[in-house]
Amino acid sequence: MTENDYTSSRKILSWAEEDRPREKLLLKGKAALTDAELIAILIGSGTVELSAVDLAKVILQKASNNLNELAKLTTKDLMKIKGIGEAKAITIIAALELGRRRKESEIMRKPRITCSKDGYEQIRPYLLDLPHEEFWLLLLNRANEVIRPVQISQGGVSGTVADPKMIFKVAVEHLASAIILAHNHPSGNLKPSEADKDLTRRLTAAGKLLEIPVLDHIIFTDGGYLSFADEGLL
Incomplete structure (x- = not known):
């Protein structure tokens, strides 16, 4: 050689x-x-x-x-x-x-969601003081630890669009084991609209099929929140 x-x-x-x-x-x-x-x-x-x-x-x-x-x-x-x-x-x-x-x-341990207040506190920095509506997800792993928060849409003063296909696409891409929905009401009104209830029902049903359960839907205001899970609305 x-x-x-x-x-x-x-x-x-x-x-x-x-x-x-x-x-x-x-x-x-x-x-x-x-x-x-x-x-x-x-x-x-x-x-x-x-x-x-x-x-x-x-x-x-x-x-x-x-x-x-x-x-x-x-x-x-x-x-x-x-x-x-x-x-x-x-x-x-x-x-x-x-x-x-x-x-x-x-x-640094990932924050774990054990109740609706935990979910509210996790989403609070992203929705506080907004003059318009936004729809967010909290993506969770099997231990209910937050993988990451994700903004799905941004709308006007009275509403925003939340596309179920986009929501579960994001959840699947990040290998989420469960999700929490969250959107704000700039008016301060904590009462869920019929559209809020209908969307939650559809997403909950879709989550069961995909084995990515919807654990809660939080309506956020600067002064407090409403939890669909706490109110028995899921």
Whole structure:
């Protein structure tokens, strides 16, 4: 084997498709990749002598094959490695910082809905002091923890449109196990209209079919709220 043949064999493009990091991720999922393969995707290319994966192994060796130690390296530390320029060093540091922030955010427990007041408090920052009507959802997981609030529509002073197809499309896309409906009455009137009741009945029925139950519909005003669940209107 000549030196050129050896160099060629080290290139990722000469590997079987399922062994290339990007293709492997698509075929087998992110968990199937080694730390070196994930870093190789970040840096994109290696050197004349080393493939991106081999260069990634050198980077890991610099940090004793420990991602926590790797996260402590500076841009200048990484740039001391042959084949790692400023752009690649910054990419690695940015990826590790995202990982750190994700771990930090996981410590914050998602708010859990145990009663209508919890739902009211969660939607309050989004509907307080509005001069027009808006329709929102609280998407919940199996533990009734809030995945996220989502605005469905914005209307005028006396009403807004809530499309059932859009509501359940959003719920399915976010893998919600249940939803809470919420809309505001700028007038301060807590009495549900016949349209409110009809929409709630239709959405409750649709939720049963899709196994995404509607747990409540909250009518919001700045001074208080009405819960369809509490009033036995679901």
